[in-house]
Amino acid sequence: MAEFVKVAKRSNIQPGEIKSFVVDTEVIAICNVDGEFYVIKDECSHMDYPLSDGILEGETITCAHHGAEFNVRTGEVLSLPAVDPIETFEVKVEGDDIYVLMEDY
Numbered sequence: 001m002a003e004f005v006k007v008a009k010r011s012n013i014q015p016g017e018i019k020s021f022v023v024d025t026e027v028i029a030i031c032n033v034d035g036e037f038y039v040i041k042d043e044c045s046h047m048d049y050p051l052s053d054g055i056l057e058g059e060t061i062t063c064a065h066h067g068a069e070f071n072v073r074t075g076e077v078l079s080l081p082a083v084d085p086i087e088t089f090e091v092k093v094e095g096d097d098i099y100v101l102m103e104d105y
């Protein structure tokens with residue numbers, strides 16, 4: 001069953017920052033895009049390296065390993081060498097707490 005899980009404090013993730021978290025068996029990355037939080041699976045769809053090693057500019061994350069780009073809000077792939085989208089997660093913020101909707105939690 002899907003459940004919102006408290007994962008992080010918003011005050012610990014500054015605008016433009018990406019932080020990786022392990023939740024149960026899933027590795028996710030929380031991205032702060034100018035105060036809006038988006039959550040992606042922390043795994044590039046090209047060769048599975050962590051996207052949290054990359055650079056976030058606006059809604060676009062650039063993989064540090066071979067330069068593929070993705071939209072962190074939609075998961076859409078924006079440039080090669082990746083061709084598949086990345087998984088995104090629903091997020092909600094309450095006070096200073098960031099909750100992520102995890103399937104089968």
Ligand code: FES
Binds near residue numbers: 067
């Ligand atoms: S692993 Fe991300 S571009 Fe290759």
